[in-house]
Amino acid sequence: MIIRKTTIATVTAGLLGLGVLGTAQAQDAYRIRPGDVLQIEVIEDPGLNRSSLVSPDGRITVPLAGSVPAAGRTVEQIQSDLVDRLAPNFTAPPNVFVGLAQIAQDEEEPLAAEEPPTIDVYVVGEAGRPGKLSVEPGTTMLQIVAEMGGFSPFAATKRIQLRRTDPATGRETVYGIDYRAIEQGRSGAGSVALADGDVIVVPQRRLFE
Numbered sequence: 001m002i003i004r005k006t007t008i009a010t011v012t013a014g015l016l017g018l019g020v021l022g023t024a025q026a027q028d029a030y031r032i033r034p035g036d037v038l039q040i041e042v043i044e045d046p047g048l049n050r051s052s053l054v055s056p057d058g059r060i061t062v063p064l065a066g067s068v069p070a071a072g073r074t075v076e077q078i079q080s081d082l083v084d085r086l087a088p089n090f091t092a093p094p095n096v097f098v099g100l101a102q103i104a105q106d107e108e109e110p111l112a113a114e115e116p117p118t119i120d121v122y123v124v125g126e127a128g129r130p131g132k133l134s135v136e137p138g139t140t141m142l143q144i145v146a147e148m149g150g151f152s153p154f155a156a157t158k159r160i161q162l163r164r165t166d167p168a169t170g171r172e173t174v175y176g177i178d179y180r181a182i183e184q185g186r187s188g189a190g191s192v193a194l195a196d197g198d199v200i201v202v203p204q205r206r207l208f209e
Contacts, residue, residue, distance in 0.1 A: 032073055034055060043097075
């Protein structure tokens with residue numbers, strides 16, 4: 001008989017910096033939002049452990065599990081979904097732990113007068129440190145790679161996407177970026193200046209890619 005064990009990681013008030021989530025009951029009731037960061041651990045395969053930013057479309061990306069809905073769900077629901085998605089890759093259902101590592105900042109909070117202007121760039125997928133990065137205007141694609149800590153071993157660096165939405169029309173344009181070509185000097189995409197609200201998607205590499 002296979003005993004299925006899934007235990008939700010305890011998120012303390014000290015970790016979140018929010019007293020309102022100081023009890024387990026409050027944590028269980030919290031609904032994930034875009035911009036939150038989840039900490040995912042898989043006991044049977046530490047290579048899958050990661051911090052995962054909930055993208056603006058409300059999803060997270062996890063190797064072997066693909067794109068997983070997160071926004072509007074509790075961490076326990078996300079954890080259960082991940083167990084189901086990862087189970088075919090293991091001889092028995094894996095032990096998956098999901099915790100809330102960071103709450104999305106309130107976009108309505110005013111910046112302090114002395115703070116220099118910044119733009120927000122979202123990095124999702126197989127980055128070293130995915131999340132929302134506040135950087136100086138004029139930051140380039142190559143510089144943001146340094147800010148996000150490079151790439152994970154699962155990254156498909158030849159198929160990076162830069163997604164930019166026109167604020168006037170709401171239309172999204174997707175630009176393909178080959179980081180290997182940038183490293184080899186065959187592409188000038190590394191000097192592209194990023195804009196506020198840009199989303200950089202680092203997909204998971206395919207088998208033998």
